[in-house]
Amino acid sequence: MxxxxxxxxxxxxxxxxxxxxxxxxxxxxxxxxxxxxxxxxxxxxxxxxxxxxxxxxxxxxxxxxxxxxxxxxxxxxxxxxxxxxxxxxxxxxxxxxxxxxxxxxxxxxxxxxxxxxxxxxxxxxxxxEKRPHLLRRYDLYKGCHPQRLDHFNVFAAEVQDTVDFYARLGFRLTEYGEEDGPNGRIAAAWMHRKGNVHDFAITNGKGPRLHHFAFWVPTAMNILHLCDVMASSGFLKNIERGPGRHGISNAFFLYVRDPDGHRLELYTSDYFTGDHDHEPMRWSLKDPRRQTLWGAPAPRSWFEQGSPFTGQPVREPLFVADVTIAD
The missing domain is CATH 3.10.180.10 (2,3-Dihydroxybiphenyl 1,2-Dioxygenase, domain 1)
Structure with missing residues (x-):
């Protein structure tokens, strides 16, 4: 496509x-x-x-x-x-x-x-409204020291049309997963406005649903520290996936679920994409490294569960891609 x-x-x-x-x-x-x-x-x-x-x-x-x-x-x-x-x-x-x-x-x-x-x-x-940033208020730091919101990732029932719509609004493609062959369909796309890998990722699935939102943290050690915090504060079962590293975006990641099941990613180590002639990177759906460069495989919940949008019916995807999953 x-x-x-x-x-x-x-x-x-x-x-x-x-x-x-x-x-x-x-x-x-x-x-x-x-x-x-x-x-x-x-x-x-x-x-x-x-x-x-x-x-x-x-x-x-x-x-x-x-x-x-x-x-x-x-x-x-x-x-x-x-x-x-x-x-x-x-x-x-x-x-x-x-x-x-x-x-x-x-x-x-x-x-x-x-x-x-x-x-x-x-x-x-x-x-x-503006507030003083707290970057140097180390006395207030808790958890994994989240710095800023980084991106959203959604399940879309009509991936190509959704990607095309947001491209009209100026979102630029950085990486994408596509079926092999002359008529291969795009199954996922990472799009940005601010000059890193993505503000908005669009992935094939039952939609519209939110897959996750992500906060940037300073280092991989902050993510590892959060694992310790969650394990010792009654939230061990809320750790859904990771830590690990994606091939797509090069992100060092951890996915956790909040008390209602909303999915949060803690995220670091992506890269600059602000040049106007940046060429998007293609990933074959047969390449498991796009999803997991290293780390434990994602559980079924990570592929299937998401947060619906208030009052919006959820539709089946237009197609089901043949995806190789890391194991």
Missing amino acids: PIPTHVFDPPFNIIRCSHVVLDVTDLNASSAFYETTVGLHVEDRDDRAVYLRGSEEHQHHSLVLRKAPAAACNRLGFKVGNESDLDKAAAFFSENGITYAFTEQPFQGRTLHFTDPFGFQIELYATM
Whole structure:
């Protein structure tokens, strides 16, 4: 299947992934997990929501936990360049028949909600309250010392169409997994706006669902330390996969599940992709190194389970790829 052409003059300017909004069933349990075990910093909380961020982030929040009857991904947030980009985005959505609405969100400026053609619920904003970063407040460090939100990864039922849509919005392809042969189909794509491997990864599967969101940590030792913390604080069974290293993105990784089953990746060691003529790297689906360069094989849950988007029906994928899995 065709890889998308880089679009350097998109209809509006998305800067980077910014934050994720999760529906959780036990706000206190989820907040304690992300604050005390993982090590994110709570900025604000009330009886309906908790706002957290990493130590490197100036923005008010990069993770929002909302109390809800059922666990789900409520929104994925992206920052745009300025206020005019929100109006340009609204015009683009109107011209293309995409549902959108301007909303008021705590601690954010004017915010635009839209549901893309594939059921992914997104919010765009230009301004958010600023807070002093805590990078040098080592006395506050907990868990694996998460620094900043890095990316989202989703299950998409229509991978090619989803990749093409986000390419129109200026996302650039860095790596992709494709079937071999002249009519091979793309089964996964890693796309970025901020100059590393990805802000948004799109993988084949029942969708729309969130596979995981990821926070960057300083070193591989931080990830190993989190394994110790989780093993000694009652969360050993919440370690789902890793530590290990992906071939794709070169990431040193660990995947954990929060009390509601939302999947979080702790992540380090990817690479720069900001040059305008960066060529995407192709991986054969028959090459198990793309998924696991080294480390224990992924469990079945990692391939099959994800967080639905609030109120969105989940569809079967258009095709089932023949994928070689590391063992």
